[in-house]
Amino acid sequence: MDTIAIIGAGPSGIMAALTTKTKDNRVILIEKNKVIGQKLSITGSGRCNITNLDNKEDFFAKIPENSKFFYSAFAKFSNYDFIDYLENIGIPLKYEGQKAYPKNESAQKTVNTFIKLLEEKNVEIRLNEELIDFEIDNKSNTVTSITTTKTKEHIDKLIITTGGLSYCKNSTFSLLAKKGIQITQLYPSLVSIETIYDYSNLSGISIKNVSVRANIDGKKYLTSGDMLFTQKGLSGPAIMDMSSYIVKFQDLKTDTSSNHKNLTYKGKNLYISIDFMPYISKNQLEDIIFDSSKKALKTKLSAYLPERMLKFLLEKYENTDINNMKKEEKEKLLNIFKNYKIAIKNFSNIKSAIVTKGGVSLNQISPSTMQFKNIQNLYFAGECLDIDALTGGYNLQIAFSTGYLAGSSSKL
């Protein structure tokens, strides 16, 4: 009987355990926390945005980097395969736009269903146990044993699904690096942005359907969705998605410093610009603002933005006669709504990030099996890999698909 050890009982580890052959094999799932799927149980604010309805092209457009690596895993177990799978195991879904949630909107109940499946499959679940080392036999290029906080034992296949740095006390990346596995630079992704300007008096204001743009090194990035002003800056899906594109553009020296210097890239501040009204053109906005009525500016725009926001944006125009504005002044006023520039002070800490950008370098991993190329019986899946995506159920799908492939593609 062969022993297959899976380290980390998050979505990728759970799926690897469920797709690994248990007949003639002993499958052990080792988790350092006292529960299975701790992070999964808080996803989607407890409602679990588990996947989405995107077609392939749209899905891959939400993976900012390394998307090609995911082709095979997606081909083997796509979002539509996953939706069927979930329905079959008793997790019917509901949809909000493209986003898929369990009908009962309970991430914890979703975890409970997976625990039941693991038990039915006789997976040996070992909680409160942490992988602290593993032994590689350099002659045969295989992992021969693992050492945990509780035991040392022989294994025949090792699947590492230990996740990233977000929402996690200590990571396994240092152990992996010690073993000669290349780890790329790690960044927080899908995080709030701290701003240089103090917007704390706008804290709590939420604005629907904005567009966020960044123009860095001649490349344009665009995200859309809702945004929120916070005590320290900005948050909400449109902002968090933008962090995924631009977080890597920073001076690492500044990033790692503990004092509160502004983050810079090539010696300059990083900016995003916000279109608070992407659903109307600049010309339409011009017609609204400069119509012939005698209404106050704030009144003309009250249907588009919250009152507190308008008061802030239009503060210096309170006593301005807009009918006598010069062309450039008009342009400035329109840009307050269509091209509002905000300088970034920093990205929030990686511990509070939804995902980690960076991880096990993908050139060491076979995309069609998830096997570590130099070691025959070592596999990786999930967030510990150098692949991540925008908000909307993409990251969980990546974890479940790569876990599926790592579990099912071994000869054992």
Ligand SMILES: Cc1cc2nc3c(=O)[nH]c(=O)nc-3n(C[C@H](O)[C@H](O)[C@H](O)COP(=O)(O)OP(=O)(O)OC[C@H]3O[C@@H](n4cnc5c(N)ncnc54)[C@H](O)[C@@H]3O)c2cc1C
């Ligand atoms: C607040 C929040 C909300 C989110 N909401 C969504 C959402 O709605 N939709 C979406 O698609 N994504 C969401 N995500 C992202 C999603 O949760 C992750 O992409 C996903 O959990 C990654 O799965 P994983 O199995 O690779 O890693 P994880 O879920 O992080 O699991 C890894 C597990 O390995 C364990 N582990 C680590 N090291 C060791 C070790 N040495 N020994 C033993 N065990 C170890 C950890 O304790 C952990 O349980 C959210 C993330 C957060 C933080």
